[in-house]
Amino acid sequence: MKKIMYREAIASALAEEMRRDEKVFVMGEDVAITGGVFKATKGLLDEFGPARVRNTPLSEWAIAGVATGAAMCGARPVAEIMHVDFIGCCFDIILNQMSKMCYKTNGKVNVPIVLRTQGGRGRSNGCTQSQSLEALFTQVPGLKVVMPSTPYDAKGLLKTAIRDNNPVVFIEHKGLYQTKGEVPEQEYTIPLGKADIKRYGKDVTIISYSKSVLVALDAAKELEAKGIDVEVLDLRSLVPLDWDAITESVTKTGRVIICHEAAERGGYGAEIAAQIADKLFDELDAPVVRVCGANIPVPNATLPEIESAPTVKKLVDAAMRICKGGARNG
């Protein structure tokens, strides 16, 4: 199978969906001539022209609001907010407009929009261009929230998100755009709400998503050498959440680490931990632990930037701590 970059997978999904449905169009800052600052819309302008690849003024409020207004009429916009950190400039549209439209109109008006954005650290962009803000969206009823970790997932999930009749916040990771992975030539989609086991194991489950999945896979290799067999469960979409996959994995391993780059306090990991405590308490052989971002703004300097996020060492230490009682069935 051909290997392509994450950003190429995004552009490919957009192009395929724009070819399939003329109601799909792209709008955002610098999406046209340059193909976006991360090159994720590269090539679209040449194929589809400026009416469907719409370069906008620097106006996040209008990008989100105008795209929502068009989606209410039946268009299927993919609106790009360059950095998830800029969401503060348009949060009313997310909080009060796109998320509530279907509910408040009793299903008469729906909003088939994808809000594409990216977050995460790793490029020394500092505290206003490195955040992981997904918990802001998972807290708002009416949204779907997708955070892919691989080129294969990014393409299949974005195509599904575009076809979804509801607002989907699709959060990419700036540290993943250059990563490569196998993506089939033939068309495929991936349903929302379907987690993926990126590594099978029997001793401990690391539940993760987005770039933290790669950290978890690296940690799993180190832990294998220490005799601990790690399962890495990639949620892929936070809303809807694949609770069945979590249940199955946790029932098998009895030990859980939740890993995300977002600040630990009030993060989505807290929600998962609470649900596991509530519904899977009897399956647990150890406390649920979290390896997450520090509760501080993201520092700019290299080592603090790295150390304020999940690392292989932190995951290895956490796994060693909760597995000291030995493997469950061993």
Added chain:
Amino acid sequence: MDYKQLGLTKQELVEMYRMMRLIRVFEENAIAYFKQGIVIGNMHMYIGEEAVATGVCKALTKEDYIASNHRCDGHLIAKGADINAMMAELMGKENGICGGRAGKMHQSAPEVGLLSANGIVGASQTLGTGHALYCSLFAPGRVSVAFFGDGGSNQGAFHESMNMAAVWKLPVIFVCENNHYAISTNVNTATAMGSFYQRAAAYGVPGVRVNGNNAIEVYAAAKQAVERARRGEGPSFIECDTYRLRGHHEGDEQTYRTREEIDEVIKNNDCINNMKKLLVAEFGWSEEEDAAMIKSIEDQVAAAVQFGIEGEPMKVEDMESNLYAE
């Protein structure tokens, strides 16, 4: 332009007059039943501003879009929404326009092009511009109107929407209903210019200010703006100088203005009286005709009230439905 230059017939003028009266009687009934606890919620009345919705919507077709705000009854009724379902919505009933879950500020009537009223001041500006983007891409010839007030004009969304609409030449008409007060804040203490139409020039958009209590003046400006939009020439801005005769909401003590100020408008510039005077002067409109019209409107609204009262309250079992579309 007077009504003759606009080609308006007696019948059309009578229809506009009836529309303004219908909006007012609907809202007077809503207030009366609110006081009895039958209508629920936060009541932001349109009374005094009826000429704006009436004049603007007369320039539109059913297929055109309008984006409304919290003071939405007039926009809905003038665009042709079902007043029975509206009244039931105000009562939280299942037969309401949104099944009782929307309430007054969030009503929706896509069948007549009003996709959503809004509890967020200024939201109609971006959403209405978005409706126009849809028209521009997929339904050429259709237009969109964004209704907002003097309060909404001071939101940042005003700037972003006007600028984006202008640079993309979108078929949207921005209608500022300057009713002089954002809750208690007088327009002259919220913007140094005291008015808004001058701002349009900065975006390369034609802007006018009209007497918003004169439905014919409003219609004349709207007609011109709608024609421009349909030709693909881009957005227009119409500031309608009007006046809110009720408080910001029912129960507002209105300590920020005098009774004399309100009475002055009622006496000299009420939109319904303005139209009635014209009908009397030009067509000999009689008190008998007037009384018969008022009676028919009162019957129509009484039927809407009855429809609402007879409806079932929205059920708790249904409260989780329609969070997502299929």
